[in-house]
Amino acid sequence: MSPDGSLSAERLQELRRMAIRLRRHVVESVHHAGAGHLGGPMSAAEILVALYFEVMHVDPAAPRAPGRDRFILSKGHSSIGLYAALALRGYFPEEELQTFDALDSRLQGHPDMAVLPGIDMSSGSLGQGLSPGIGMALAARLQQQTYHTWVLIGDGDSQEGQIWEAAFIAARYGLGNLTCILDWNDLQQWGWATAAGYDSDERLPPQESPVARWQAFGWCTIEVDGHDLEQLVAACARARATTAAPTIIIARTVKGKGISYMEGDYSWHSRPVTEEDLRVARAELAAQEEAL
Amino acid sequence: MANLSVSDSLVAQRDVFGNTLVELIDSDPRTYVLDADLANSTKADIVARKRPDHFLEMGIAEQNMMGVAAGMASCGLVPWLSSFAVFLVNRDLDQLRVVVAQPKLNVKIGSAYTGILTGMTGKTHQEVSDIAIMRAMPNLTVLAPADGIETRLAMLAAQDWEGPVYIRLTRDPHPSIFGADHNFEIGKAYIVREGSDVTIMSTGVQTVRALQAADVLAAEGISAHVLHVPSIKPIDTAAIIAAAQKTGRVVTAEDHTIVGGLGGAIAEILGEHAPTLMRRVGIRDVYGESAPNAELLEKYGLTPAHVALAARQLLD
DSSP, rough: OOOOOOOOHHHHHHHHHHHHHHHHHHHHHHHHHHHOBBHHHHHHHHHHHHIIIIIIIOOTTTTTTTTTEEEESSGGGHHHHHHHHEEEEHHGGGGGGGGGOOOOOOOOSSSSSTTTTOOOOOOOOOOOSSHHHHHHHHHHHHHHHOOEEEEEETTGGGSSHHHHHHHHHHHHTTTTEEEEEEEEEEESSSSSTTTTOTTTTOOOOOOOOOHHHHHHOOOOEEEETTTHHHHHHHHHHHHHHSSSSSSSEEEEEEETTTSSSTTGGGGGGBBBOOOHHHHHHHHHHHHHHHOO | OOOOOSSSSSSOHHHHHHHHHHHHHHTTTTTEEEEEOOHHHTHHHHHHHOOGGGEEOOOOOOHHHHHHHHHHHHTTEEEEEEEHHHIIIIIIIHHIIIIIIIOOOOOOOEEEEBOSSSSSSSSSOBBBBBBHHHHHHHHHHEEEOOSHHHHHHHHHHHHHSOEEEEEOOSSEEEOOOTTTTTTOOOOOOOOEEOOSSSEEEEEETTHHHHHHHHHHHTTTTOOEEEEEEEEEEEOOOHHHHHHHHHEEEEEEEEEEEESSSSHHHHHHHHHOOOOOOOEEEOOOOOOOOOHHHHHHHHHHOSSSSHHHHHHHHHHH
16 A cells, blocks of 8 residues: 555556455355345455455465554454455465355354454454454554454444443544544334334434434544545555554445345345346446446 | 361452452553442452553443453453442443353453442442352363451462453452462362361351351261352362262352352352252342441341251251
8 A cells, every 4th residue: 555545547457457356255155155244244355355455464375464554343243355355465365265154163143252263353243353452452452463454334334332432542542553434324124214114125224323423423534435445555554554542444335235136225235146146236236347 | 278267357359359469560561450439349449449540441441341351352362350249240231242241352351249238338338149150151260268368369360360250249348268388279179178068168258157167067966068169260160069979968158149159160060960958048039238248148148057956958
């Protein structure tokens, strides 16, 4: 990553292509497994690509190197998105994605640091990811290490009170070596109905105005389009350069982004992918790749 | 080590906790203490005063504290948590499960104010179910030392043990049992009194009252064999079976509910390996209340006389 996070046109195209490949792996893996979460991994695709291919100081050949940047997926149900990013980055063969959710697989339904090198913290019970990120950032400070810790949270995820316990403590300790990214996709598994009632496909957003809330907790905030890789990488560069306080990158995203029938539909939070769903998804992703 | 007696010197486990943390920090700089705003109760304030560079105040936010500890442990540090048992066990149980126990991270939980003797604070602050809850959690090691000497040794052993450890501590000064030569090991139980008529198995500070019960019984001509079980998990199955078979009658004693605690653990072992007549002495599936210690022990059935009575019932 350049100091200001700027990308060459060529590199930007590579990253965009990588996000499409990540989405294809997500759909194919969930189809193969017979069930799984889709909306969240899709909304986080560009965030994961920006982190693993441009921003984080990591070496897939040394996944436990003490000086590596750390990453925590607080919204652990988006695991298949993280697994796809790790596979594409070379942590393990892409074919292993076909073992997602299978017995004895390292690719558990929610990330398990005990079995898969490259997972820096187990997660899956919502609201828990930011606190271990504080522990890692404190450990860096106490051990005179220069690595940066990145935590990806969701807007549903941060309905849990623990996120706000953590937000307070991270600001109190002035953890400039900690960055949170909010995948603000405006949906959760079920949510609150609008006036149209629960038979409608419409839902209220999990939360409103996260920017004011995080600023009130003492965090630096950066707002970006969470599907714009240039904005994401530049924001991460600014966050890394901010040393006095923790930063949150508030990334506006679309749940199910990239597959027309999933976008903005809460029911695609988690569900099986049929043969026809898979065919349409592959065709749409191929068209997006063609258009690059 | 058999035939120990209860000494007159009183030691509070929490004082030992604070002082031993300083000792651990001095000998192993990976050690850090995280506190949830109770350091001046748990005596982790000894660390805050002597080694502030290894003390991290986490505020009244136990769920976050448990997660912070997990993150630190994942980076090679050895975090020790300081708070009341009621909060460390209940308030952050899911955090303990997901980011500490499941990944087997090296977090040490100094659980202060366990049991019913919590300094006139009442049922909200009395943790009477922690042994049952903690021993049911895979990957967790659970220790309940009897006195000051054993508390220090259990902490040293926990520091050297790779993985999460829960240590059960009591607030108020208690008589000592062990000498400086005590050879504490995780996973071992200790015969603290040799006897032949009935076996008392106890854990934590309740071993003090188990020995006092043995004295009461001895005066009546009843020879009680007392096995102290400070390591709840892993538990010394062989020693428990041998001690049960020695007399054929077992009384368990603990400052904890009789549901799922030491009595439950021993009933599981003996039920499978050596069915034995048993009585469980402990809190009988109720919550406590605020009152002076002696009155609580009497009302909730935890005195040496209660232990002795259960032994006599088995012999009748």
